[in-house]
Amino acid sequence: MALAGNANVGKSVIFNQLTGLNQVVGNWPGKTVERAEGNLHFKGYDIHVIDLPGIYSLSAFSIEEIVSRDYIAVEKPDVIIDVVDASALERNLYLTIQLLELETPMVMALNQMDYAAKKGIRIDVEKLSKKLGIPVVPTVAIAGRGINELLSTVVAVASGEISFKPLKIRFGAEIEEKVQRIQEVVEQKLPNLCAVYPARWIAIKLLEKDEDVVEKVKRYAGGEEVLKCAEKLASELEKMHGEPSPVVLASERYSIASKIAKEVTVIETPPKISWEQRLDAITTHKILGYPILVGVVLAMFSLIFIGGSFLSTVLESLLGNVSLHIENILTFMPHEIVKLIVEGVFGGVVAGVTIALPYVVPFYIILALLEDSGYLPRAAFLMDNLMHKIGLHGKAFIPLILGYGCSVPACIGCRIMETNRERLIAAFAVILIPCAARTVVILGLVGRYVGLHAALALYILDLALVFIVGRVAFKVLPGEPVGLIMEVPPYKKPALKAVLTKTWSRTKDFVYIAFPIIVAGSLAITALNITGLMGYVAAGIKPFTTGWLGLPEEAIIPLIFGVLRKELALILLAELVPLETLSPVQMITFTLVVMVYVPCIATVAALVREFGWRKALTMALVNVALALFIGGLAYHILSLLWF
Amino acid sequence: MDEGRRGIIVRAVGGYGLVRRLAEMGLTPGTEVKLLKKGPFGGPVEVEVRGVALALGRGVASKVLVKPVKE
Numbered sequence: 016m017a018l019a020g021n022a023n024v025g026k027s028v029i030f031n032q033l034t035g036l037n038q039v040v041g042n043w044p045g046k047t048v049e050r051a052e053g054n055l056h057f058k059g060y061d062i063h064v065i066d067l068p069g070i071y072s073l074s075a076f077s078i079e080e081i082v083s084r085d086y087i088a089v090e091k092p093d094v095i096i097d098v099v100d101a102s103a104l105e106r107n108l109y110l111t112i113q114l115l116e117l118e119t120p121m122v123m124a125l126n127q128m129d130y131a132a133k134k135g136i137r138i139d140v141e142k143l144s145k146k147l148g149i150p151v152v153p154t155v156a157i158a159g160r161g162i163n164e165l166l167s168t169v170v171a172v173a174s175g176e177i178s179f180k181p182l183k184i185r186f187g188a189e190i191e192e193k194v195q196r197i198q199e200v201v202e203q204k205l206p207n208l209c210a211v212y213p214a215r216w217i218a219i220k221l222l223e224k225d226e227d228v229v230e231k232v233k234r235y236a237g238g239e240e241v242l243k244c245a246e247k248l249a250s251e252l253e254k255m256h257g258e259p260s261p262v263v264l265a266s267e268r269y270s271i272a273s274k275i276a277k278e279v280t281v282i283e284t285p286p287k288i289s290w291e292q293r294l295d296a297i298t299t300h301k302i303l304g305y306p307i308l309v310g311v312v313l314a315m316f317s318l319i320f321i322g323g324s325f326l327s328t329v330l331e332s333l334l335g336n337v338s339l340h341i342e343n344i345l346t347f348m349p350h351e352i353v354k355l356i357v358e359g360v361f362g363g364v365v366a367g368v369t370i371a372l373p374y375v376v377p378f379y380i381i382l383a384l385l386e387d388s389g390y391l392p393r394a395a396f397l398m399d400n401l402m403h404k405i406g407l408h409g410k411a412f413i414p415l416i417l418g419y420g421c422s423v424p425a426c427i428g429c430r431i432m433e434t435n436r437e438r439l440i441a442a443f444a445v446i447l448i449p450c451a452a453r454t455v456v457i458l459g460l461v462g463r464y465v466g467l468h469a470a471l472a473l474y475i476l477d478l479a480l481v482f483i484v485g486r487v488a489f490k491v492l493p494g495e496p497v498g499l500i501m502e503v504p505p506y507k508k509p510a511l512k513a514v515l516t517k518t519w520s521r522t523k524d525f526v527y528i529a530f531p532i533i534v535a536g537s538l539a540i541t542a543l544n545i546t547g548l549m550g551y552v553a554a555g556i557k558p559f560t561t562g563w564l565g566l567p568e569e570a571i572i573p574l575i576f577g578v579l580r581k582e583l584a585l586i587l588l589a590e591l592v593p594l595e596t597l598s599p600v601q602m603i604t605f606t607l608v609v610m611v612y613v614p615c616i617a618t619v620a621a622l623v624r625e626f627g628w629r630k631a632l633t634m635a636l637v638n639v640a641l642a643l644f645i646g647g648l649a650y651h652i653l654s655l656l657w658f
Numbered sequence: 659m660d661e662g663r664r665g666i667i668v669r670a671v672g673g674y675g676l677v678r679r680l681a682e683m684g685l686t687p688g689t690e691v692k693l694l695k696k697g698p699f700g701g702p703v704e705v706e707v708r709g710v711a712l713a714l715g716r717g718v719a720s721k722v723l724v725k726p727v728k729e
Contacts (some may be wrong), residue, residue: 499715
């Protein structure tokens with residue numbers, strides 16, 4: 016079965032109640048959309064549950080919507096549970112109506128009944144069930160109420176124990192007539208497509224000029240004819256209403272939703288102002304909102320980075336001993352092999368465990384807390400205006416801030432943006448933000464030897480870069496820029512269990528994807544070093560290193576190792592070249608390159624995880640090119656100025 | 659419009675995608691909206707529509723034409 020519903024309705028809470036720890040979180044194939052699935056046993060049935068992404072509609076606006084409707088139409092789950100927020104019935108019914116259009120067996124979980132009651136909203140559950148023609152089960156998922164009844168109902172529906180007749184959505188006469196005319200043509204010309212999607216649904220979508228369905232229809236013989244007929248009727252409809260056809264249909268659905276909602280709801284005396292409303296008023300206040308935001312960000316930082324660096328040190332000392340042990344055990348092997356195993360394979364694991372994990376886990380916990388409590392949209396509300404300057408909207412603020420700590424969680428945080436385009440722009444900006452490791456290099460080299468003002472100048476230059484790259488990505492990437500349209504859900508107390516399960520599943524997924532990449536990268540660099548190839552590489556690009564960047568020949572080696580972890584670049588540089596012998600210009604150039612060039616291997620792994628190989632490598636290469644260009648430019652300009 | 663005022667949506671102007679998305683979030687012509695909050699520094703506005711609070715960027719909000727309801 017599949018869970019479908021709007022965002023913020025408690026869908027994932029129900030999912031967690033159903034599956035417990037027995038779940039796998041991953042991505043939909045080729046998409047940056049989280050896919051959670053799990054199994055459960057109930058009354059002798061093995062039930063596979065899939066949690067579809069939170070969506071408001073089944074149009075082709077976002078990747079989430081396309082993923083959801085294709086899953087429902089193609090995989091044809093036995094039952095869909097439509098999770099509905101009882102306190103916002105009308106808006107939620109909009110999706111319910113579209114699910115009914117897809118003609119799949121459905122059970123409604125009317126969730127957050129307690130919160131609706133608090134708002135003074137009473138819903139006649141039986142009447143709602145009769146109106147929609149589907150079973151409706153009231154639930155309070157956070158407290159686990161109604162979950163058993165929900166499961167029994169689902170099983171009864173799937174096994175055919177209860178039969179019901181889902182409401183056939185009928186639009187107003189002039190729309191209905193057009194839908195039916197298109198449907199006839201669709202049934203006649205596209206029998207193959209009708210085997211996957213209901214013919215009526217295809218007809219409705221064609222009338223709405225849904226890009227994805229239009230593309231699908233085009234691929235079939237006879238598709239052009241169908242499209243021509245649909246286009247004609249759609250423009251007739253638009254002429255009649257003076258609005259685009261999707262708006263006409265959305266209005267139509269909403270008026271059905273509104274009618275049903277009004278008939279089954281009784282609104283009692285409006286409630287007194289609750290603590291949630293007071294908290295909302297303070298946290299989005301014109302003035303007070305900002306200090307609170309700063310406080311939350313600082314708290315988040317300290318939790319992630321103090322906690323993270325503590326964990327990191329503990330793990331590092333533990334693993335350091337282990338690595339000595341391994342070396343001792345392996346003494347019977349040739350020296351090179353031992354080095355390859357210890358430095359390459361084990362070193363990679365250590366890098367993963369000590370750099371990525373200690374920061375990723377606290378980040379996941381805090382992300383889940385911010386998500387579930389409802390603070391995230393409020394922070395976005397406050398920052399929207401500023402973020403527009405780099406071509407993004409308010410939500411991008413979260414990953415950008417995280418980037419100052421560690422790029423890995425920041426890249427993963429980019430998924431809170433709605434569209435792939437917005438995610439990519441945010442990721443481009445994020446990997447340019449100097450993370451804690453890069454801060455070590457900036458302060459340890461330039462800050463210490465050249466002066467704090469130079470370090471500060473580098474930070475400002477970096478911000479300017481983020482701004483420019485953001486703008487360029489904004490212009491270059493295809494797609495329509497998205498303004499902020501975001502639901503602001505009421506504040507809620509996050510459920511500990513839901514937060515922890517979310518964290519656990521996401522961490523597991525991260526380890527599976529990232530660790531192999533980190534270990535492979537580490538192995539490759541160690542192999543280069545042992546075989547002496549590293550020397551050749553350094554010699555080979557010497558003209559570039561010394562000519563363009565103005566750095567000593569050996570300086571390229573720390574830059575290559577810096578890919579493993581960026582603070583390593585500074586440590587190695589100090590080993591190879593006495594730092595005092597470097598000129599200020601060389602130091603600045605070196606730091607600039609470290610700051611901008613390819614993000615560390617753990618970040619690349621996170622990028623691959625989020626965007627796939629091609630985009631991740633493109634981003635990495637763009638950064639290398641940018642870093643070398645800027646580094647060289649800085650060297651030549653500064654040399655002119657300095658001397 | 660001031661905070662706390664209600665209005666009826668006349669129509670949304672602007673790009674096809676935007677108008678469509680607004681309609682899907684419930685901002686269809688003829689719907690009553692209430693302006694809950696105006697964000698600082700020309701930031702977004704928060705409106706209540708169909709029992710749900712929505713934040714709209716200023717650019718987005720300026721494309722929704724609303725006729726204030728006399729109170």
